[in-house]
Amino acid sequence: MNRTFSIVLIVLALGLIAYNVTLVDFENPFQGDSTIALIGIVASLCAIVLLLIFMTSKKIEKKIKDN
Numbered sequence: 687m688n689r690t691f692s693i694v695l696i697v698l699a700l701g702l703i704a705y706n707v708t709l710v711d712f713e714n715p716f717q718g719d720s721t722i723a724l725i726g727i728v729a730s731l732c733a734i735v736l737l738l739i740f741m742t743s744k745k746i747e748k749k750i751k752d753n
Contacts, residue, residue: 692737695737696738699731706727710723
């Protein structure tokens with residue numbers, strides 16, 4: 687998986703976060719569809735963290751191979 691594909695996935699995850707924030711009812715965040723939207727936000731954040739960890743590990747791997 688190259689860097690461009692990872693960045694595209696991160697942008698898609700950010701788009702999902704933005705969409706799910708619009709679905710959250712901030713007066714009752716744990717009722718009905720708001721719960722599903724919150725789960726979607728947390729899942730997208732997890733995906734972003736995993737992609738950032740993956741990109742960092744690839745950078746470290748490349749530096750080790752160069753030395």
